[in-house]
Amino acid sequence: MVIGQKLADQLQIGLRSRLILRFQDIEGTLTGGAFRVAGIFKTNNTAFDGTNVWVRNNDLAELLNLCKGDFHAAVIRLNDSDQAMSTSKNLEQQLSDSEVLSWKELSPELGYLTELGNTYLYIFTIIILLALGFGIVNTMLMVVLERVREIGMLMSVGMARWRIFFMIVLETVMLSATGGMIGILLGLLMVWHLGKTGIDLSVWSTGLTEMGFNPIVYPEWDAALVLNIALMVVAAGILASIYPAWKALKLNPSEAVRVI
């Protein structure tokens, strides 16, 4: 048998130690068998290592009086964790005599943690966007103040107010879109690089491995998320440009052209 390192440590056993396992067979009678430790394994999940041993299917079948092809559980791995819920619902309908559980039901604290992480991500995104918005307001106010004479001249020669408003908004959008594009490009490069090397969080990872997370994180880029953020940046730009643009509108042309 193969035993998890944590469990082996707890039992103070090593390779070639003998271990008696007890269990109920298929009829419910108590039975057991002696196994020799052939290997010790270590995963990223210390909880898993502390509670699992592996034995050969044939040995177990013999002890439990199982027929060939009898299983009490099957694990299905999906490529996309978001599909877990719907797939398990589907299977549950098809396999009416079996219990189907998604990973979030099997390990609710893990699901909770993941959701908490997503919520934090959104809160951080909102904070960053707010900071961005104030940055844009500040920049564009400077732009308007720097160009009081030019804007005054445009108003004097008969440029409609909505055009001036639109001009400032458009400038802001172009500015934030260009900045956003450069930012996304840098982000992609970083994700691409770190996706290869991984971010090693093992220094802080005791908690992570307790929960079953891999301490080396490989960032991935998510097109939908990037698009979302790009749109949010542009939206923040438009919102942030309204105040400076309105400020430009309020200029009085006769006074604006006098400003040195």
Next chain:
Amino acid sequence: MAIININNLYKTYNLSQVPVHALNGINLSFDKGEFTAIVGPSGSGKTTLLNIVGGLDNPNQGQVIIDGTEVNKLTKHEKINFRLHHIGFIFQAYNLIPVLTARENIEFILELQGIPKLKRRERSTELLEAVGIPEKAKIRPRQLSGGQQQRVAVARALASRPRFILADEPTANLDSASAENLLSIMKDLNHKENTTFIFSTHDERVVKMARRIVTLEDGKIKSDNQV
């Protein structure tokens, strides 16, 4: 035939404790095709008068009537439209849009008016010739001399054939040779296109080229002479 009638115009600024009577009962009229200089010492009200005539500012009392339209009764929006279609402006500085070429600057007002590209081209070519800088069509203001920039500004003001052109010290930033040069170009265009020019100035040599000289002092008309 007068195109501009100014009746009993008053403008008082109350910013400081002592109110400033910038305009103190002005009565004036301008005819089509005039080439008129407004002169007077600093603070006599020249800029104030031009701003009110151009609908950039409102008087406290009195009226400005341009071809039957009482300008200061128009709404904000109507005023902008009126300026766009009927008045040309030349300022002392910062006249041009820095990111546009000379030609694009000249065509700017035509573009705001929605004139098609071909017509704009035609008119801007004609005006670049008229102000003597056809070779600068593709140059941006930063690379033009002050005098050349003001010529572009004159061309822009004329582009849409407005009823009249208001110029507040158009030569103030120019040396006297360029100033005279600019004035002769303006006078030429005044003659050729029969455009009315009203400009303020401090420059004696520029004043000499005007056909009518209105002198202001303390917001009142001191003299009004045809030359």
